[in-house]
Amino acid sequence: xxxxxxxxxxxxxxxxxxxxxxxxxxxxxxxxxxxxxxxxxxxxxxxxxxxxxxxxxxxxxxxxxxxxxxxxxxxxxxxxxxxxxxxxxxxxxxxxxxxxxxxxxxxxxxxxxxxxxxxxxxxxxxxxxxxxxxxxxxxxxxxxxxxxxxxxxxxxxxxxxxxxxxxxxxxxxxxxxxxxxxxxxxxxxxxxxxxxxxxxxxxxxxxxxxxxxxxxxxxxxxxxxxxxxxx
Numbered sequence: 001x002x003x004x005x006x007x008x009x010x011x012x013x014x015x016x017x018x019x020x021x022x023x024x025x026x027x028x029x030x031x032x033x034x035x036x037x038x039x040x041x042x043x044x045x046x047x048x049x050x051x052x053x054x055x056x057x058x059x060x061x062x063x064x065x066x067x068x069x070x071x072x073x074x075x076x077x078x079x080x081x082x083x084x085x086x087x088x089x090x091x092x093x094x095x096x097x098x099x100x101x102x103x104x105x106x107x108x109x110x111x112x113x114x115x116x117x118x119x120x121x122x123x124x125x126x127x128x129x130x131x132x133x134x135x136x137x138x139x140x141x142x143x144x145x146x147x148x149x150x151x152x153x154x155x156x157x158x159x160x161x162x163x164x165x166x167x168x169x170x171x172x173x174x175x176x177x178x179x180x181x182x183x184x185x186x187x188x189x190x191x192x193x194x195x196x197x198x199x200x201x202x203x204x205x206x207x208x209x210x211x212x213x214x215x216x217x218x219x220x221x222x223x224x225x226x227x228x229x230x231x
Contacts, residue, residue, distance in 0.1 A: 013048030017098035050096035050111030087137035
């Protein structure tokens with residue numbers, strides 16, 4: 001595609017979100033090489049397509065998405081193609097909202113189903129008849145409704161945000177399951193301790209309040225009586 005920046009623009013989105021310095025005045029900034037470029041996309045830039053950078057978790061190591069920050073303390077390095085367990089199930093690119101309010105712009109060129117910022121700039125956009133256009137890592141396309149893509153309970157779609165097979169299960173649900181297992185084990189331990197303490201206390205109570213048994217000596221055997229014979 002060479003320098004065809006229009007390939008990274010959704011025609012159904014506002015013109016001000018194109019990768020075009022004549023139309024989009026939110027572009028421009030320092031690149032990862034510390035050189036200014038008018039085409040640099042910053043966290044405050046408006047954009048119509050978002051890249052799946054972090055997957056379902058921003059702080060998870062290794063990163064769950066296809067690559068986050070290219071520099072700075074959050075940089076975790078490049079993601080290899082072999083890191084993607086199933087490219088046919090891996091979301092790479094999708095429509096984002098192209099937030100019109102510049103005060104609410106926050107990483108508009110990223111796509112994140114867990115975005116809880118006021119403007120939800122990183123949420124998928126349902127501008128195509130209430131559906132989202134999605135490009136997967138194997139380069140095939142699909143459309144889907146936004147609610148199912150961002151729902152924490154939809155494990156079918158949640159697993160498509162992450163690269164590696166062990167984290168395919170919804171990360172939030174896995175953490176919750178681990179917490180439930182830990183709490184369950186703790187409850188069982190407390191119950192066992194309580195039962196043992198109760199048994200020990202009962203045994204102590206019995207030893208303190210039971211009537212001591214009296215050991216009786218056997219009755220003496222009668223002594224034989226000998227009578228003298230008269231005669």
